[in-house]
Amino acid sequence: xxxxxxPMEGLLDHGLRAILTRVGGVDRCVSExxxxxxxxxxxxxxLRVVPExxxxxxxxxxxxxxxxxxxxxxxxLAENAAQLAELRPAGIDLxxxxxxxxxxxxxxxxxxxxxxxxxxxxxxxxxxxVPAHVAVSAKMRLGYxxxxxxxxCARAIxxxxxxxxxxxxxxxxxxxxxxxxxxxxxxxxxxVRLPVIANGDIWSVEDARRCRAVTGCDALMLGRxxxxxxxxxxxxxxxxxxxxxxxAAAVAALPWRGVVPLLADFWADVCGRVERRHRAGRxxxxxxxxxxxxxxxxxxxxxxxxVHDPAAITPWLERLAxxxxxxxxxxxxxxx
Numbered sequence: 001x002x003x004x005x006x007p008m009e010g011l012l013d014h015g016l017r018a019i020l021t022r023v024g025g026v027d028r029c030v031s032e033x034x035x036x037x038x039x040x041x042x043x044x045x046x047l048r049v050v051p052e053x054x055x056x057x058x059x060x061x062x063x064x065x066x067x068x069x070x071x072x073x074x075x076x077l078a079e080n081a082a083q084l085a086e087l088r089p090a091g092i093d094l095x096x097x098x099x100x101x102x103x104x105x106x107x108x109x110x111x112x113x114x115x116x117x118x119x120x121x122x123x124x125x126x127x128x129x130v131p132a133h134v135a136v137s138a139k140m141r142l143g144y145x146x147x148x149x150x151x152x153c154a155r156a157i158x159x160x161x162x163x164x165x166x167x168x169x170x171x172x173x174x175x176x177x178x179x180x181x182x183x184x185x186x187x188x189x190x191x192v193r194l195p196v197i198a199n200g201d202i203w204s205v206e207d208a209r210r211c212r213a214v215t216g217c218d219a220l221m222l223g224r225x226x227x228x229x230x231x232x233x234x235x236x237x238x239x240x241x242x243x244x245x246x247x248a249a250a251v252a253a254l255p256w257r258g259v260v261p262l263l264a265d266f267w268a269d270v271c272g273r274v275e276r277r278h279r280a281g282r283x284x285x286x287x288x289x290x291x292x293x294x295x296x297x298x299x300x301x302x303x304x305x306x307v308h309d310p311a312a313i314t315p316w317l318e319r320l321a322x323x324x325x326x327x328x329x330x331x332x333x334x335x336x
Contacts, residue, residue, distance in 0.1 A: 005021065014065075020226055028066065053067070069093070071108055078126050082129040114143075114144050139166040154167070158194045164219075181200075
């Protein structure tokens with residue numbers, strides 16, 4: 001089984017990628033999208049979103065990162081993909097799944113799912129533009145307003161030469177409302193020969209098992225589930241048949257005292273590169289996800305809700321670490 005960390009625009013950037021891949025279990029990442037419009041981007045534009053390109057396109061813990069491009073102009077996307085390929089990325093992904101209204105209004109992301117012919121031209125142009133050894137993959141939803149053209153889009157991506165296809169099991173109209181329609185991913189998998197990656201509503205080891213059973217996919221993409229529970233990929237990986245240590249029950253989800261050091265490192269990263277006025281918001285954004293899985297995160301969120309001064313947050317986190325007797329995440333493999 002392959003576990004892929006999904007892109008999440010505005011949240012799961014290179015800083016959080018570094019934190020989550022350090023916990024373990026993730027085999028590959030896809031970056032948040034790099035928007036391509038009508039010009040050739042300089043190398044710094046790619047490096048700003050995917051600084052891992054400076055280090056072999058890998059996170060600090062050695063997990064490959066595949067940059068993702070978003071746009072609707074086949075020629076311009078191809079030109080930018082060729083430029084990106086010179087930075088030796090761990091493949092190039094194409095975004096046909098973003099549901100954001102602003103992106104869709106400018107003919108990017110999921111809106112293109114109404115135009116499978118254009119999707120084919122985009123994928124084919126990018127595939128021709130980059131060396132054969134550079135993997136080209138794509139991510140899509142089941143459709144825009146409905147799923148009438150799901151299979152048309154999947155076949156267009158396959159026939160254009162993509163090597164992998166990730167499918168988020170909802171349309172743009174569904175947004176992120178449950179349920180995820182895993183049965184439709186099974187339909188895509190039956191219709192194409194390229195490897196299909198299942199994405200959507202994988203919150204637990206049991207969800208991963210059921211998703212694999214329903215879709216038949218051997219690769220899963222984890223997004224919100226990983227942000228909510230940083231130990232999720234590690235626990236799913238431990239459930240693989242023949243995995244060291246046996247069943248997933250032997251590896252608990254990361255306990256709160258393992259999350260606290262991650263929060264501290266995340267905060268240090270945020271303080272080093274994010275504008276001062278936005279720093280507190282970034283920490284609260286992650287705590288907002290974590291509080292679903294951790295009651296302690298709810299308490300932290302409540303304590304910091306009205307705090308906006310970064311100078312007050314640092315000592316608060318230091319005190320939290322002392323109170324929870326936090327230990328490094330990699331020392332918690334068998335702590336329940």
